[in-house]
Amino acid sequence: MTTSTEQAWNLAKARYAELNVDVESVLKLLDTLPVSMHCWQGDDVAGFENTGGALTGGIQATGNYPGKARSAVELRADLEQALALIPGPKRLNLHAIYLESDEPVARNEIEPKHFSNWVDWARKQGLGLDFNPSCFSHPLSADGFTLSHANPEIRQFWIEHCQASRRVSAYFGRELGTASVMNIWVPDGMKDLTVDRFAFRERLMTALDEVISEKIDQKYHIDAVESKLFGIGAESFTVGSNEFCLGYAASRETALCLDAGHFHPTEVISDKISTVMLFVKHLLLHVSRPVRWDSDHVILLDDETQAIAHEIIRNKLFDRVHIGLDFFDASINRIAAWVIGTRNMKKALLRALLEPTEMLRQLEVDGDYTARLALLEEQKCLPWQAVWETYCLRHNTPAGSEWLQTVRQYEQSVLSKR
Template sequence: MMTTKERYESAREIYRQAGVDTDEALKILKDIPVSMHCWQGDDVIGFDQRGALSGGIQTTGNYPGKARTPQELMDDIDKVLSLVPGRTKLNLHASYAIFEEGEFADRDAIEPKHFAKWVEFARERHMGIDFNPTFFSHPMVKDNLTLSSPDPEVRKFWIRHGQACLKIAQYFAEELGQPCVMNIWIPDGYKDIPADRLTPRKRFKESLDEILGIPYDKEKVLVCLESKVFGIGMESYTVGSSEFTVNYAASRGILPLMDNGHYHPTEVVSDKISSMLLFFDKIALHVTRPVRWDSDHVVLFDDETKEIAKEIVRNDALERVMIGLDFFDASINRIAAWTVGMRSFRKALLYALLTPNKKLADFQEEGRLTEVLLIQEEMKTYPFGDVWDYFCESCGVPVRETWYDDVKAYEEQVLSKRD
């Protein structure tokens, strides 16, 4: 029986004949940062509220073992990191502030000190941190409105929250020596057909201008604005539509963020990436798996995930596209869900790196479209799995499905003891 290394050497020769350097692909792959979303571990609950999710977000399922404390969430993140190859960043929501006993700060008053333990955690693991203001699951979300609310007190509260998050994001960047991607998404919208679409968007624009009006280092904090097509309770109208967010980002010198669950079912983000790269120096992604709607299923090694990765790689945009994952599934083991999603997107990046992209692009330019099609199809049966297995082994993480043995042991020893 061939060893993982022997299978890799055989695969390397097959890919070499196709014009692909697998050694170089693995070198690049290992250093591509993928941002791991903390909210898969506790169903997007966070530590500053104890109520149910609200604001157009819903998690389904009640699998036992959810993280209940910062330490439990950190332990779970560590378990996933031990199973996933490559460079990882940590992606936090503001609702994951950690308070000392007897201390509390509302979202408009959070400070860097409330995230010091996260910085310590990330520094010890040589990780950067990305960040998100949390504009949901809070009493000041009034009638599904935040930054676009007609109530000035509601708007002011959330503007202060956004400004506080900018300061925290810069703190992350300065402490950890890596830029912090700070993504703004709001749940604002209406369930039924609105009488006035313009005014809420005008208020949203003015609120964003106030948030971004405070001083911050644009090299250290990469502010993004994320769109959405609809949400629970806002099915007919979303204030932060794609047209709004792209135009605002372009006019204010910030990044657009595309979540591939936030578009109509016939739209695909993979087709949008090349257009966005022509007009923005950098863009950001939240990679998820929508099933008929924005349901945030676990990311798989499926066609659209592969196409997203291909567009990033073939356009030489690995340093221009900020990659984060965004899904939350409470119906299955949360550690397994995290691991499947993280490994799947890393597989997609490898698959893209093992494609003879230059040759295919040249053939397209020369009108050799038959050859483009047949090479794309033949590459699907190349020994990709042997290269992936070798990458996992060389990174010191389990090969193939053996990682689930670790998850089952962790569930028995740790998760099953949580109430």
């Protein structure tokens, strides 16, 4: 630590102490809050099934920046570059299409052995793993329906895929000693007017019931269901709506997943957290940036990202909210995208932890809304950056934008040759 950095750190500690904020305690707590990075940023959601099929399900990764990962080996190498530039605890979120096998494997036949390399790697990296069934980009999802499909054979295929995915997820939890959160999202919906919406949603409910019928200890595995407002090709009707998924999670005692891009453009998920946590035990967040609805841009340190962090920290939801990221930008360096987005999420958590919340809460109880607003605004200018830089240095990661040089060197030596 340089003299100037140390001076800034000491001044920051003193300034926050004036507000009864213990900075050392804050950094210890930050070290208990992992952020689950999403593997699919590294290869544009292609996966390694080697089927050559196009990306479907209303998902699009736009851009053609060179150097995307073409194999699990390349993806893990890229992830290691990103992980080394991000301070504090992390996890990795995998989709089923990122299996490894010498022979083609049907999605309803995936097994833990197809992900054993990921587990070995995660153990060495000190990471927990999360999981997702992949109910898209497949011949049996080509008409836009999976778990709510009217054809019982197709519906059964996807039920079996999700059941197999749960076994993989539980394997992650047992092997790594930390529960894997498995998120179920389906692209099911219709482009135009739909007559019998009830039947589709009833089939989805019954299928999900069958998926989660096998009891798995939450010590190893947590089920989650994710809603969506609409998608490309499902503009008029989405089976797994917000109301459906909230009702399902509350009644079946699963986790609920809120994705920042899956709601109306004027809605934000930060405002939903305090509501849903009254009715569900666990909440999974997919933090993203919807520039135009579900565009999945790299997250910024913007008002909504900060508001999400505040809701988690102010309400002490540390053990009940699972923070995952979900963006895929193929127009910029993919490793840089991981680093920018994940560091921003961690910065938001740090800033929330540094807030004099108890003081603000008391002002609110006292009805002193003038002081509440004044302090909320003044604390935005407190020297949190000095605390962030010290945190980075303690984790042997770059404190500022110098991490970009490491990414550029890797691009020249590795990515540009792919």
